[in-house]
Amino acid sequence: xxxxxxxxxxxxxxxxxxxxxxxxxxxxxxxxxxxxxxxxxxxxxxxxxxxxxxxxxxxxxxxxxxxxxxxxxxxxxxxxxxxxxxxxxxxxxxxxxxxxxxxxxxxxxxxxxxx
Amino acid sequence: xxxxxxxxxxxxxxxxxxxxxxxxxxxxxxxxxxxxxxxxxxxxxxxxxxxxxxxxxxxxxxxxxxxxxxxxxxxxxxxxxxxxxxxxxxxxxxxxxxxxxxxxxxxxxxxx
Numbered sequence: 001x002x003x004x005x006x007x008x009x010x011x012x013x014x015x016x017x018x019x020x021x022x023x024x025x026x027x028x029x030x031x032x033x034x035x036x037x038x039x040x041x042x043x044x045x046x047x048x049x050x051x052x053x054x055x056x057x058x059x060x061x062x063x064x065x066x067x068x069x070x071x072x073x074x075x076x077x078x079x080x081x082x083x084x085x086x087x088x089x090x091x092x093x094x095x096x097x098x099x100x101x102x103x104x105x106x107x108x109x110x111x112x113x114x115x
Numbered sequence: 116x117x118x119x120x121x122x123x124x125x126x127x128x129x130x131x132x133x134x135x136x137x138x139x140x141x142x143x144x145x146x147x148x149x150x151x152x153x154x155x156x157x158x159x160x161x162x163x164x165x166x167x168x169x170x171x172x173x174x175x176x177x178x179x180x181x182x183x184x185x186x187x188x189x190x191x192x193x194x195x196x197x198x199x200x201x202x203x204x205x206x207x208x209x210x211x212x213x214x215x216x217x218x219x220x221x222x223x224x225x226x227x
Binding site: 004006031033035041042043044045048055056091093095098099100101103104105106107108109 | 147149151156157158159160161164166205209210212213214215216217218219220
């Protein structure tokens with residue numbers, strides 16, 4: 001079964017540094033999402049992306065965050081200047097269509113640790 | 116605002132017994148409801164969804180969920196639990212736009 005692939009699996013970064021998290025969607029999927037899960041807490045929506053633009057973003061997704069799909073395959077999440085509170089699991093999810101018809105498929109996540 | 120609640124942090128059940136993981140929802144409009152499972156160090160795996168139609172929804176790995184509009188509930192069930200079902204289970208509702216809003220999760224522990 002096709003999978004959403006995320007790299008790296010674990011990223012350790014000094015506070016204030018930039019990080020880029022990468023996601024390879026399932027090939028025919030058109031809708032892309034980032035979620036995060038702080039340790040011990042629930043999964044939270046960050047941003048949705050469709051047709052090369054952001055569809056919606058949460059209040060967590062401030063100016064330090066950005067997303068893009070630079071080469072038509074990888075979908076990336078960039079955090080420009082990381083803070084301690086950015087430490088979390090970040091999950092990419094993709095779907096073929098809208099939620100009423102197609103479920104979102106999740107990658108295994110990137111564990112981001114900010115020191 | 117759309118939301119789901121999972122009232123139990125943990126559910127313990129003996130292998131072979133039926134299991135229920137509870138979820139209640141609050142939505143404006145028609146609810147689109149989902150169950151996902153998370154195994155250790157893995158992402159969320161889709162189990163099943165309710166969009167419309169039959170109140171009993173069948174999903175992966177023998178799981179099913181019962182949609183109850185009057186009780187605003189969408190409980191996950193399985194007739195006979197396996198030790199391998201032990202994992203973290205998340206109920207979710209579609210937001211106003213196409214995003215998932217998750218509950219806090221319920222840890223299912225199945226004992227041999």
